[in-house]
Amino acid sequence: MSYRTRGEPEPELTFSDKELFDLGLAWVTLSVAFALLLAPIHLGGVTLGSFVVMIGLSFVTVGVAFLLHELAHKVVAIEYGQIAEFRADYQMLFLAIMSALIGFLFAAPGAVYHRGRITVRENGHIALAGPVTNLLLALLFFPLLIFPGILGTVGHLGVLINLFLAAFNMIPFGPLDGKSVLRWSKPVFALAFGASGLLLVGFYSIFGFI
Known part of the structure; x- marks a missing residue:
């Protein structure tokens, strides 16, 4: 149920330049943060090549997990008649990098902000859409674990990152x-x-970090 007045245009799934910039910045920052957490080159024992590979793998898996999480919020908000856009929180992006350096990732890079009249139930649905999307993505990545090499690593990271988020x-x-x-x-x-x-x-108990 939405609360648009008569003659008010239907909200559409569109992205402003500012929103695309913020999504891209958050995507890159989270990818680097996850790489620092999973392949802590700053602590030694990890080669530069391994760290670069981890950034690439994180870029793919974090991209899917993060972008679809935020898109789920936006789509459900629009379905309820909201005007919705993602905005990055630059302080939280900095905190994501800093927390990863000490062995924990505070992954709150921003949020989909929406406006319009809405009920508590509808707002709960909008909020729940992101985590549920991550749980479904973890399920989709899970079969890749049976494959050796890079594909299995993508599956491992895909499950781990989505469950974490x-x-x-x-x-x-x-x-x-x-x-x-x-x-x-x-x-x-x-x-x-x-x-x-x-x-x-x-999952962590059985498969570990990576």
Whole structure:
């Protein structure tokens, strides 16, 4: 259900130049941050070549995970009659790099901001769309684990990064998705947060980082 007035144009899935710039910047920054976390060249023991390869792999897997996460928010918001655009948070992008350097990634590079009249339930749906998309992407990447070499590595990273983003974004804190989902429905929040967290811990316990 949307709240457009008569004669008001239907919101469309379009991207401004500013939005595309912010998406690209967040994509590159998160890719470098994940590479620093998974192949910590600054701690030694990782060659420059291995680090560059990890950046490339992260660029592909983070790109799919991050971009489709944000696109899911935007699409659902538009379906509810919202005007929606992604905006990067430059301070959070800097924090992502700094946190990766010390062994933890704070992955909150920005958000899809939307405006228009909306219910708590609809806002919960918009918030939930991102983590659910990451869980589905993890499922799609999982079969690649059976392949040796680069394809198996892409599968591993694809599952790991998507499960991490799903679980991290379901934390009910600040601008993260979990806060809006919890406000809408405690049972849905518990299911989504619990499932993403358990899957991440289970996958890490069996397969490790990389």
